Amino acid sequence: MAQAEQTSRRAATEARILDAALDVFSAHGFRGATLDGIARAAGMSKPNLLYYFATKDEMHIALIDGLLDTWVDPLERIDPAGDPIEELRAYIRRKLGMAREYPRESRLFANEIVQGAPRIMPLLSGRLRALVRMKAAVIRQWIDDGRLAPVDPAHLLFAIWATTQHYADFDVQVRAVLDTDDPARFDTAQATLEALFVEGLRPRD
Amino acid sequence: MAQAEQTSRRAATEARILDAALDVFSAHGFRGATLDGIARAAGMSKPNLLYYFATKDEMHIALIDGLLDTWVDPLERIDPAGDPIEELRAYIRRKLGMAREYPRESRLFANEIVQGAPRIMPLLSGRLRALVRMKAAVIRQWIDDGRLAPVDPAHLLFAIWATTQHYADFDVQVRAVLDTDDPARFDTAQATLEALFVEGLRPRD
């Protein structure tokens, strides 16, 4: 009993810290984040924080590692056996859903990448690159079969990433520009993006 | 003579500092940037830097202010009297050209906005918002005239911003994912985006 309870207690505290760390890292970037800020958000002292994660780097790594699977999941779920247009429409929906439900996670990655991805470059040129190659082959096959307009598969994926993540990463700009702090902005975004991509990808002739 | 020469000498030094500051701010964000780093990049001592710009904030403000006009210019040039599809195609080209020619400037703004735009919020909810409203009205008129597929004008602009700026802001990811460090990636991007948007925006029925 003692062993399991201690383990789960530790896991709970670690989860509380990582949630606080996500708040702070996503809002200020790695360097802009401070242990003071994370400690405050987690409701504990700074040395206690460092009892669980020895360094600021270690905390950031734990956070990224814990999010990887969730982050690439929408792309992995594109089904080669499905209808091309519907598969891509569903992918856009999933990605926009991620931007809506997990904006902090999106901004965490955005901060990293904009600043040259010093801590996640291995992920980008490893797992992500391999996954893109795989899905690009699927899309290329769809095009060859005449079921999709001819576009560059990788750049199509970039366009979907950019347009959907925009609503998380640049949320403050979206809200500043729109008339009101439009609570329906994600629904309008979804309708707009689906229309653009679906019509843009429909096979010609 | 003395007066003018001193003025131009000062202007040249200021320009050299701002170029170094753009390097460092765009690569690390405001908080991640250090005066040491900027001084090194500018080839001068830290106190000398502060002789020209009294504070780090002042340097950042001078940089942003100097870039504003350039930054909104592509949107301003959308012509209500032009052909809708061609105007938007040209806008995409101009924006992608900016991402290609001025990636540091794009990342400077991206860093700001991802982190909540603490220093440029007035710009977003002022000048940018007003400009978007104006151009959104133009696009809405085009749609009402049946010259463009019905999409939300503001979100269409977001989609163009997102897809084009992606090639500057997430350049490290684009290069990591593509097969080679593809020097033609901007050309492929342009072809892909033009195809997507032009087909996606062609009036239906």
Place this chain on the structure above:
DNA sequence: GTCTATAAAGAGATAGAC
């Protein structure tokens, strides 16, 4: 496991010589 106190390094800004 959690805290207070503190060491050690980093970074913005100033003093003052040249």
Place this chain on the structure above:
DNA sequence: GTCTATCTCTTTATAGAC
């Protein structure tokens, strides 16, 4: 205008009591 030296505050991390 430019520099070296330095002040001061912030921030990462450690020491050691409870």
